[in-house]
Amino acid sequence: MVSLTTADNLPRSGGNQLNPEEPDRIPVYFETKPKEYSMFCNQCEQTAKGTGCTAMGVCGKQPEVSDLQDATVYALRGLAIAAQDAAAKGVREQGMGHYTAARLFSTLTNVNFDPDRFVPWVHEITAMRDDLVRKAGLSYTSGPAAFVPGADAAAIVQQAAEHGTLTLAPDEDIRSCMQILLYGMKGVAAYADHAAILGQEDNAVYDFLYKGLAAGFDGKARDLNDWVGLLLECGNVNLRTMELLDAGNTGTYGHPVPTEVPLGHRKGKAILVSGHDLRDLHELLKQTEGTGINIYTHGEMLPCHGYPELKKFPHFYGHFGTAWQNQHKEFPQFPGAILFTTNCIQKPQASYQDNVFTTGLVGWPGLTHCENRDFSAVIKRAQELPGFTEDAPGKTVMTGFGHNAVLGVAGAVVDAVKSGAIRHFFLVGGCDGAKPGRNYYTEFVEKAPADTVILTLACGKFRFFDKELGTIGGIPRLLDVGQCNDAYSAIQIAVALAKAFDCGVNDLPLSLVLSWYEQKAVAILLTLLALGIKDIRLGPSLPAFVSPNVLNFLVENYNIKPISTAEEDLKAILG
Incomplete structure (x- = not known):
């Protein structure tokens, strides 16, 4: 534990160590x-x-x-x-x-x-x-x-x-x-x-x-x-x-397995599920069996396609759209009902607000709220709407690379590192958002050398989730670990690799390049700090609730860095 007993122990300056020109926010x-x-x-x-x-x-x-x-x-x-x-x-x-x-x-x-x-x-x-x-x-x-x-x-x-x-x-x-x-x-x-x-x-x-x-x-x-x-x-x-x-x-739905998910659609009535809750999705899948309605995921629900117990439903089809902040552009194009299960809702536009339903803790004034996972209102609305009128399978993406799947091929991963086939791992993930500057994460992944592997999670991946990065010795260069809460999987992967190489996590050829938006990202960052993980790059901007002195403390003790440009950060990390 670092010593920090009074405010005077924290360095004081005109700005902060991440950005000396930045005023007290x-x-x-x-x-x-x-x-x-x-x-x-x-x-x-x-x-x-x-x-x-x-x-x-x-x-x-x-x-x-x-x-x-x-x-x-x-x-x-x-x-x-x-x-x-x-x-x-x-x-x-x-x-x-x-x-x-x-x-x-x-x-x-x-x-x-x-x-x-x-x-x-x-x-x-x-x-x-x-x-x-x-x-x-x-x-x-x-x-x-x-x-x-x-x-x-x-x-x-x-x-x-x-x-x-x-x-x-x-x-x-x-x-x-x-x-x-x-x-x-x-x-x-x-x-x-x-x-x-x-x-x-x-x-x-x-x-x-x-x-x-x-x-x-x-x-x-x-x-x-x-x-x-x-x-x-x-x-x-x-x-x-x-x-x-x-x-x-x-324990409920099985360990995720690598799964190919269509980004297109197939003919038929449709319901789009957003948020994070697997139980809500499972209940909806059960209630729509035999109705002719196809179920699509949105946002952080994409990794649900990798769970064996959810994959069993033949009408659980594909993924529609990208991250939460794009729903105003994407939802008017979805010809079915839309269900929000947790956070990520924005003010529905008039063109589709009658199609939007909430459940659990989610709420927006005037929308129909489904209590006790009774989704009959959602199903009724989906049956009233036209749905997709033709098949259009489209491109596919891979998901389902949780810790169980990745550690299942840990030997091959370790061998690839030892042979030099894999030079470095990057965990590029976190929350997405609409604020300018997040194209950095797309550029970072695109410009990462061909002998590096990208682990990703949360909705930040939608900046690059459909990029074709190829493989290294049969191992995909882009591995979707899952939702934001699946940071646990990423941690387990890092701990297992550190054990395999007989070193600390900070000594691994692994760099964390994170984006944040809301409070789950704060909790995950505190977890990484509690584990002693250093040299994290964070963006696209710094939290307004972190005072300059506290920020300087984090810089001094954990070497947290702001993102700069993809080229500069890759050069700094890889040498």
Whole structure:
């Protein structure tokens, strides 16, 4: 553990070590949200002006929803404090951990934009807290554990002004760490919710969410060293959470196998499934058997084609479209119904909004929400729409290179490295987005030498997923490891290679070139740091919630670098 006991331990300068010309991007501290701000949100990569959205979210989030999300987080902090204190007395409520994760997940970027969903959740959270307080004989008179939400959305929005991220701490470096922790926990919560849906839970994960949510509000004094410790703990907990999700996915649907997926379509009615949730897709496949409807994946659902139990359905056909930010251009071309299972939704355009449905935690005002995985409304709409009128198989792409598949040929991979056939591995992956600069990742993959292998995951791969890069000794040069949560697979591959070569992960011929957009990327980055992985290249821009001093600390201790140009970075890595 590095020593970091006060703000003075962090180097201070006019800028930061990644970019000395870049000014301090953290807004000044306010006791409450400034009157000229109708909201404040800086949790995603595309936040306005690189500092924060203060009038409306770049994602489309309205100020009311942003404030209701802040109130939801504040209410969850109160529940977490009560949960910790009750546990100390031997009182633990079954299901409360998963509930906490799900509600925290609902505040992640591009998940839920519907204010009508958040108001009852805030009241539900505080009612659950009060019930726990009574059962455990606790008492609170101030802070989030005593928070009493207003009766309606307008009242809660007024209260939220006192509980946003700008009010977390007067010291910008501690506030920065608190924000990094919160956003990392949102990523953990997303994976924990997915895992719990598939029957994989660990109270240690939930206990950390309680600990992290309570931190800063539980009366315990913490210096910067303590906050850094919490960030690394969050990274370790996220690794465990991704392990649970991997066990849920593979235990339920089998280990992914290399699979060729058509990017075209075939004649017939159609439903497009976006998001990340395998259980939702499986239920939809079962409910559409024998209906003549073909099921297509969108975005991060592409890797689902590699799971044996999902591949069994003959009407599970192909993949349509690319990453989440292109849906406004692509969805008008899809002649069927569209189902969103987790985050990635954007404001539907009038041309196709009647075709869009949500389920689980996803919400958008006015859209039909499918409760309890009853997709009859989606099926009905698909049958009303024309579907595809002719076959057009189109190009194909490969997916299904999870850790089980790659490690199955580990011997050949090791031999190829030892013989010099494979010079280097690049993990090029992460979130995609609309902000300029992401063409870097396409150029990087295109210009990577022919004796290198590209591992990729998450929706960042859609910048290059259909490139024909060839093979090395029968091993494809482009290996799609899976969804963002399948970073666990990538880690397992790296650990296995390090063991085979009897070296540390940082000594492998492996470089991480990552793109980020939302909070799951924050959780994964904390996991990589907790594992001691260094020399990560990160882009396309730096998080607005990382203060210059904290950024410099990460540079000094982990050698995090910003992306530059594909040519310069390849030259620096390969020599």
